[in-house]
Amino acid sequence: MAAKLSVAATVALSFLLLLIPASLFFFFSSSSLPARLLSFSPCLSVASASDRALKVYMYNLPSRFNLAMLSGSDGDNASNDLSFPPWPDGSGVKRQHSVEYWMMASLFPREISRGEKTGGDNGIGVLRVFNGDEADVFFVPFFSSLSFNVHGHNMTDPDTEIDRQLQVDLIKILRNSKFYQRSGGRDHVIPMHHPNAFRFYRDLLNSSMLVVSDFARLPMDVSYLRKDIVAPYVHVVSSFFDDDPSDPFDSRPTLLFFRGRTVRKAEGIVRAKLAKMLKGFEDVHFEDSFATGEGIIASTEGMRKSKFCLSPAGDTPSSCRLFDAIVSHCVPVIISDRIELPFEDEIDYTKFSLFFSVKEALTPNYLIGQLRNFPRERWLEMWRRLKNVSHYFEFNYPAQKGDAVDLIWQQVRRKLPDVNLSMHRSRRLKIPDWWR
Secondary structure, eight states: OHHHHHHHHHHHHHHHHHHHHHHHHHHHHGGGSOHHHHTTOHHHHHHHHHHSOEEEEEOOOBGGGTTHHHHTOOOOOBSOSSOOOOOOTTOGGGGGGTHHHHHHHTTSOSSOOTTOOOOEEOSSSEEEESOGGGOSEEEOOOOHHHHHHHSOTTSOSTTHHHHHHHHHHHHHHHHTOHHHHHHTTTTEEEEOOSTTTTTTTGGGGTTSEEEESOSTTSOTTTOOTTTOEEOOOOOOSOOOOOOOOSOTTTTOOEEEEEEEOOOOSGGGGHHHHHHHHTTTOTTEEEEEOOOOHHHHHHHHHHHHTEEEEEEEOOSSSOOTHHHHHHHTTOEEEEEOSSOOOTTTTTOOGGGTOEEEOHHHHTSTTHHHHHHHTOOHHHHHHHHHHHHHHGGGGOOOSSOOTTSHHHHHHHHHHHHHHHHHHHHHHHHHOSSTTTTO
């Protein structure tokens, strides 16, 4: 027995004596290895990529594709100059789909030296580059949502031909671009936030990263969560920056608030049904109205005086009311069966919002009963959370760390691994997607 143990011990000791020199050799000799081999680890590669700024090349489109629409001009100057105009006052609900404007603005630093050839890191980890060969992604500054609103909003207006022609011209520009050809458009970021944005030819850009409000009117082969970015509406009510009462709960006497259109399509027909169900409750304000200047002021005041703000589906599962409620610190009551929410990989909406299915909301007295019996302390917790997250839904120029524009670009960055995988595979596969 002792002999057997002696033999085993000898073998083990010999193994250790061989292992130690080998380990030391690898440790010391690795310093002379080429850097590209030492950085081969996927973990190291990902970490270094996330630490540096996202390099964005912005297409130099004629201004008729973007800024000229703000003033109603038909100008065709390039959009690559060093100035950037403010979003016009009095634009009403057009503002809610202006994500395209704020993304473009983030690539225009407020101060830039004359003749400088780099956009510079703008403080949100995005670096505008003027050489497409250096870019991680390509931003296409076509204001497709504003084009729908400006050029034939009712879809039967003759001016809608302008919107269609802009789409045709943009597709020609992209297809003639070596950068678009190189990737098939996969690394191109194109805002289509309004449900009717780019409605004529969006299926021709289905490989690109689209910035959308939801997926209701987009075919499944055009837009889906894995490749696209769900962005918040730009709120139209004023932000509540000085919300600091001694008793937040009692300072909001209205239990539930809604002000907006009740005649909607698709899932939005729930609004008309809710109007009938909630009629007659003294602590509920439910009003059918249009988003005029006076109406927006009334909504601002009403939301700030309410504990809960109703956010039913509109013509699509999402609506601007959710984001109006958030910046008003009014706990959103979301009624939609198919809503997709922005930044949900980082933000847990259940911490500051209530969710009801359409069936639950239309059950007599169920919704109002849930709200009236809602615990005071839990409401206060949600109110505090709203105050802490509302800055994520602000759109600023210049963009600020942690605001909506910053988070949208962060979403773009997170899509890049899938984008690169798709591009690299497409270049070497003889039979595309053979595994299907």
